[in-house]
Amino acid sequence: MVICEVLRIGHRPERDKRITTHVALTARAFGATRISFHRVDSRIVDTVSDVGKKFGGDFEIKALSNPKNFVKKWEGTIVHLTMFGISIDAELTNIKNSEGPLLFIVGAEKVPPWVFEFSDYNIAIGNQPHSEVAALSIALSKISDKSYNQTFEGGQLQVIPSDERRNMVETKEES
């Protein structure tokens, strides 16, 4: 399995609260192990931690004092998702075969130039404006064999897939 993390650049607490929450939940559901962002927002931490408690797994959230340093020191491969990049399909094999853990960077609005500079790949999920949530989900679904079919241990709730209704059960704890 590919080990990957996500870095959210440029989060603005009020404006981006819900989009960043969706980025974080998408990162978790599609198999990333951790999301980092600058000046962590406690409401996002609460929401994402609550999902982890209910549905399991050990997805991490990390607050960074200096995202640029974090990127510079990353020992692995850095993939910046941007509508200005080159097609993911052109580089997918290279990315999958690249060394070390993958760091996916997703920005809010305009990212600083160093993000392009320090990234090994500047990758587009199409060159139209859409959503960093969409871009991340497509990228992670292509990188990981499990894609959105991840399993998470230790949660309290489990969805029973249904064509008719919402159906969740409490998971039994072994004692």
Added chain:
Amino acid sequence: MVICEVLRIGHRPERDKRITTHVALTARAFGATRISFHRVDSRIVDTVSDVGKKFGGDFEIKALSNPKNFVKKWEGTIVHLTMFGISIDAELTNIKNSEGPLLFIVGAEKVPPWVFEFSDYNIAIGNQPHSEVAALSIALSKISDKSYNQTFEGGQLQVIPSDERRNMVETKEES
């Protein structure tokens, strides 16, 4: 090419403004022809129309007075995207071979029971909580052969894919 539209259910103007905008832009970028929602929000219309003006195409936004009626009268196949549904991979062939235009329904938080009832398919992109933006992008990427590589005519700007920087050019109009 599969013709499809998106219906956004339960949009709450303040809380969901940016998520619904991302849903709309993702619908456009991944090949849907129109998005409809209840009590249209002028700020979303402005943002999405502006993207259409700049980047081309004829993506439509429609305000509905009664989403339930809209769904009941849909002449085609209805696919509700929900974390409680059955896996898209189990039904993908059936959905692709189904009759008439496709309507994808994406809800904000809890949807009313009639959405499950009137939908031909209640489909999950994994059974973990994540994002309606992620769910829609994955679903549309699987339904359409072009996925995120759509082309749009008549825009003012075009991205020149680059591994190094933001690069957009103004498109030349033929006279």
